[in-house]
Amino acid sequence: MDAPGIRGRTVLVTGGAGFIGSHLVDALAPHNEVRVLDNFSTGSRDHVHDDADVIDGDVADPVALGRAVRDVDLVFHLAALVSVDLSVEQPRRSNETNLESSLLLLDLARQEDARVVVASSAAVYGHPSELPISETARTEPTSPYGIQKLALDQYARRYAELYDLSTVALRFFNVYGPRQRGPYSGVISTFLEQARAGDPITIEGDGEQTRDFVHVRDVVRANLLAATTDETGEAFNVGTGERTSIRHLAETVRNATDSSSPIVHRDPRPGDITHSRAETTKARRRLGFDAEIPFEAGIRSLAGGTSLEAAISDGGSSADGESIT
Ligand code: NAD
Ligand code: UD1
Numbered sequence: 001m002d003a004p005g006i007r008g009r010t011v012l013v014t015g016g017a018g019f020i021g022s023h024l025v026d027a028l029a030p031h032n033e034v035r036v037l038d039n040f041s042t043g044s045r046d047h048v049h050d051d052a053d054v055i056d057g058d059v060a061d062p063v064a065l066g067r068a069v070r071d072v073d074l075v076f077h078l079a080a081l082v083s084v085d086l087s088v089e090q091p092r093r094s095n096e097t098n099l100e101s102s103l104l105l106l107d108l109a110r111q112e113d114a115r116v117v118v119a120s121s122a123a124v125y126g127h128p129s130e131l132p133i134s135e136t137a138r139t140e141p142t143s144p145y146g147i148q149k150l151a152l153d154q155y156a157r158r159y160a161e162l163y164d165l166s167t168v169a170l171r172f173f174n175v176y177g178p179r180q181r182g183p184y185s186g187v188i189s190t191f192l193e194q195a196r197a198g199d200p201i202t203i204e205g206d207g208e209q210t211r212d213f214v215h216v217r218d219v220v221r222a223n224l225l226a227a228t229t230d231e232t233g234e235a236f237n238v239g240t241g242e243r244t245s246i247r248h249l250a251e252t253v254r255n256a257t258d259s260s261s262p263i264v265h266r267d268p269r270p271g272d273i274t275h276s277r278a279e280t281t282k283a284r285r286r287l288g289f290d291a292e293i294p295f296e297a298g299i300r301s302l303a304g305g306t307s308l309e310a311a312i313s314d315g316g317s318s319a320d321g322e323s324i325t
Contacts, residue, residue: 001023001026001027001217001220001221005224005228006028006031006032006074006224006227006228007031007032008031008032009032009033009073009074010032010033010035010071010072010073010074011028011032011033011034011035011072011073011074011075011076012034012035012036012037012068012069012072012074012075012076012114013025013028013034013035013036013037013052013075013076013078014036014037014038014059014068014075014076014077014078014079014105015037015038015043015077015078015079015080015119016034016035016036016037016038016043016048016052016054016076016078017036017038017040017043017044017045017047017048017054018038018042018043018047018078018079019043019175019177019179019180019181019185019216020078020119020172020175020216020219020220021036021038021043021076021078021079022043022044022047022048022049022179023177023178023179023216023217023219023220024076024078024220024223024224025048025049025052026049027220027224029049029051029052030051033053034049034051034052034053035052035053035054035055035068035072036048036052036053036054036055037055037057037059037064037065037068037079038054038055038056038057038079039056039057039058039059039079040056041081042082042182042184044179044181047179055067055068058097058101059079059097059101059102059105060096060097060100060101062104065101065104065105065108066108069105069108069109069111069112069114070112071112072109072112072114073112073113073114073115074114074115074117074227075105075109075114075115075116075117076117076119076223076227077102077105077116077117077118077119078119079097079101080097080098080119081093081094081097081098081145082145082184083145083183083184084123084143084145084146084184085184086184087143087144087145087148088143088144088145091144094144094145094148095144095148098145098148098149098152099148099151099152102118102152102155103155106155106156106159106165106167109165110159110163110165113165114166115166115167115168115227115232116156116159116165116166116167116168117167117168117169117170117223117226117227118152118153118156118167118168118169118170119170119172120149120150120152120153120156120169120170120171120172120235121145121146121149121171121172122171122172122173122174122212122237122239122276122278123141123142123143123145123146123149124139124141124146124149124150124153124171125137125138125139125140125141125276126138126139126140126141126142126146126273127140127142127273127274128273128275128276131275131276131277132241132277132278132279132280133237133276133277133278133279134237134279134281134282135171135235135236135237135279135282137279142271142273152169153169153171153235156168156169156235157169157233157234157235160232160233161233166232167232167233168226168229168231168232168233168234168235168236169234169235169236170219170222170223170226170235170236170238171235171236171237171238171278172214172219172238172239173211173212173213173214173237173238173239173240173276173277173278174186174187174188174211174212174213174214174239174276175213175214175215175216175219176188176189176213176214176215176216176298176302177215177216177217177298177302178216178302179216180216187211187246187249188213188249188253188299188302190202191249191250191253192253192257192302192303194261195253195254195257195259195261195303196257196259197261198259198260198261199261200261200262200263200264201250201253201254201261201262201263201264202264202265202266203246203247203250203263203264203265203266204246204265204266204267204268204269204272205246205265205267205268205269205272206247206265206268207245207246207247207250207265208245208246208247208274209245209246209272209273209274209275210243210244210245210246210274210275210276210277211243211244211246211276212239212240212241212242212243212244212276212277212278213240213244213249213295213298214238214239214240214278214291214293215291215293215298215308217293217308218238218240218289218291218292218293219238221289221292222236222238222283222287222289225287225288225289226287229286229287229288231286231287234282234286236282236283236286236287236289237278237279237280237282237283238278238283238289238291239277239278239280239291240278240280240291240295241277241278241279241280241291242277242295243275243276243277244295247263249299250263251263252295252296252299253299253303256299256300256302256303257303257304293308293312294312296311297311297312297314298311300314
């Protein structure tokens with residue numbers, strides 16, 4: 001994907017070797033000077049565009065961060081410890097990466113007068129008080145990770161007000177797509193790996209829980225819109241507005257991979273959120289963002305053998321149409 005309107009800029013992508021960050025760098029690198037700051041804890045060098053300058057460093061290191069931010073006019077802040085479990089085991093360690101470093105980054109960005117787009121999360125809402133979940137819904141995160149994302153989201157918005165820093169917080173829902181990997185990578189990549197290996201597809205609980213799965217290409221587009229919008233100092237949901245049950249996901253993955261893996265159930269995840277679906281009106285009206293990639297097409301192309309464009313024009317329908325009032 002190209003980055004319309006973003007040309008000739010000096011851009012920093014923290015976490016630019018990661019799943020979402022590396023796709024964003026791909027969109028920016030052809031027309032901008034792109035810097036990536038990453039410690040490669042979960043990211044991969046192989047995923048970083050050849051034209052990007054890589055700083056192998058930690059966001060918690062003020063020297064590395066200072067070097068990375070110098071002379072930039074735009075920052076996408078994606079580096080984080082994304083494991084919710086790890087944040088429960090080591091709250092201070094994840095706080096250092098996810099929040100303390102982010103505050104330093106916001107201060108450094110003030111010195112450069114750079115715009116900052118931060119990766120917030122649907123985790124800020126915790127167990128939703130309403131469906132779909134609007135940006136004004138109650139925020140009651142259930143993990144240190146969610147608390148850190150909420151604090152980052154609020155800091156970013158308050159920095160706009162207090163210091164006139166140009167910021168946008170994007171609350172990603174469940175992102176999926178190519179390059180997602182690793183033990184904390186999310187249910188879609190886990191199910192795909194299981195289906196391809198012929199192993200049982202493991203549903204936690206009854207599979208009736210639902211998520212708003214949004215393709216990484218849409219998430220990149222939301223980031224690019226956030227880089228140029230006049231609507232700064234705001235938080236926006238980044239989701240499709242539809243939801244898919246985990247059971248339906250398991251079946252879709254099994255069909256898309258032609259797998260004969262059995263679908264099995266194990267204990268539900270303690271404290272799991274039952275349903276999640278983004279209210280998308282604010283992002284549509286004020287950011288101009290609307291997710292375009294239907295769930296079935298996204299899964300089909302991810303399973304292999306067909307491009308995303310072909311899968312979309314092939315008529316992949318969107319999510320399974322369940323709705324909760
Ligand atoms: P990812 O793990 O693939 O990417 C994170 C990147 O940050 C990796 O390249 C990692 O090496 C790097 N990193 C981690 N700690 C670092 C540190 N201390 N210093 C420098 N680099 C460091 O995860 P992702 O899914 O691409 O997530 C990107 C962002 O989006 C994160 O902030 C995450 O919290 C947020 N987010 C993701 C989802 C999702 O569904 N994937 C949902 C909501 C929010
Ligand atoms: C995800 C993100 C989190 C983000 C949040 C925002 C990951 C790993 N976590 O959390 O960073 O803040 O969305 O919405 O991407 N499941 C199974 N079997 C499995 C794995 C998972 O049934 O093998 C179920 C889980 O119990 C859960 C659902 O799938 O009900 C989604 O789990 P997961 O992909 O880990 O994401 P979230 O917990 O929603």
